[in-house]
Amino acid sequence: MAEFATTTSTQGLGPNLPQQMGRRLWKPMLALALMAFPIGFVLAVVRASAIADQAEATRVAGLQHVGTAVMWLGFMAVFSAISFAIAKILSEFRTGGGAVQEATGSRVKTLKMPATARVFIVSMMMGMMIILVSVVVHLVVGAGLLGGDAAALDGLEAGLIRLEAWRRLGVAFYLFGITFGLGTIIHVLRFQTIRIRELPDLA
């Protein structure tokens, strides 16, 4: 047990701030994702139709930017929803573990936030920021192109390549964070398994 950093209290602790956010935000983020994916796909079909009709280059490029922005808003939302749902699971372990210890009449030991949970939060925030910035840039450029700004066509391909590079890096950060969030669950399970085996001797 010495290898676990814990807080001891007489009552079970409630969820910490990231866990409270997780409990509140996983549903809105999932709803946003489920709206964005079909809209992004419809915009792609509209663009494909514009290509087939040999529409103006600004319209085709504008639709590409806006469609990509909407689709990636969906990815940002769904990866955030996954991260928040993991935080909700960690919150159940924290509050449930505390409630069980309290019910046995022993002092409540709660794990302090482990380093893996911090990596989880930082990676998720980096992924979110990177994708959000690229979505905003796509929307601004796309709106300009759809408004007929032909000058925005200059350097369009290079811009798209750079934005795509950043978006993909954002996904890598999100996935890396999710791995660490799930790894934190293993840490918590091990702590709780050791703790519940201690309780009969303390009761």
Added chain:
Amino acid sequence: MVTVADNLVKPKAGADYREASRHRPLGFAIAALGVLLAFIAFFGNLAAASTAEPAGTLAWTFGLTTLAFGTIKVGIATVLIGILVRLWLRVEGVEESLPSLRGAAPGGGSAPEGYGAVATSHSVPRPLPIHRIARTMWGPMLAMGVMFVGAGFLASLSWASDGGTAAAAWTQGLQFLGEGLILAGISFLLGSILASLREGGGRVQQSLDLPVYTLEMPGTAKTFVVLMMAGLMISISQFVIYVWAATQAADVVAVSFAWLGPFRELGLGLLLAGIVLALASIAKALGFQYERIRQICTTGS
């Protein structure tokens, strides 16, 4: 194959519950390798943006990025396997400790409230069909996914060298089918976790000779299955359409590629949305279990 996969998600006989998990550092290392690959592709992309002829570089960076994502997802799957192993060690711990912790306060005798419909039985409930499928399919799905993503990466090297439309279509079709299968494998692992929570909770209650309360399949779990199936269907469909597009004239290819990219992303998006709901279902099942354990510790029944 099924037996091997089944053994992987259970602790070995005589496993020490105090020992640190091996799956956790392994999963982290695999994920870190994936991030390294993603960074190589990232810098390759930035370099391509500054050149007059970026097509060749973009082809292999596309393949490498998708390979990187697949690698990190394999890391996630490894950690999920570790969670499954730990869940069984937790069940053993609760089973051994709970008889000494049973309370005698008045009350009890009813299922925990506030978690939705609860089934009552005298023994461990039989696994649901989806749980049996999940336990059987997670391994094959992951294995096939890794193979398709790897084959797609090799196709991307061919795309980078000859620049042909066919290689481009095969790369994208193969890799996103692989990504879809890996996500389906992860979804089935999450389904296996739900199955373990159900079986383990039942085992603990039965060992105390108590009525076995089991959470009925919540709406989030049902929607998870629907989204996963829809996402997987789209992932398979996009592969078939890419293979078809590889044989078409340039103008048809241009139009097809314009909507196929977002179509395959829609498939992955639905799979990921299903994963959110699976995680939410796990959180709900855990909340129910802790309340049941607390109830037993307080009232003894």
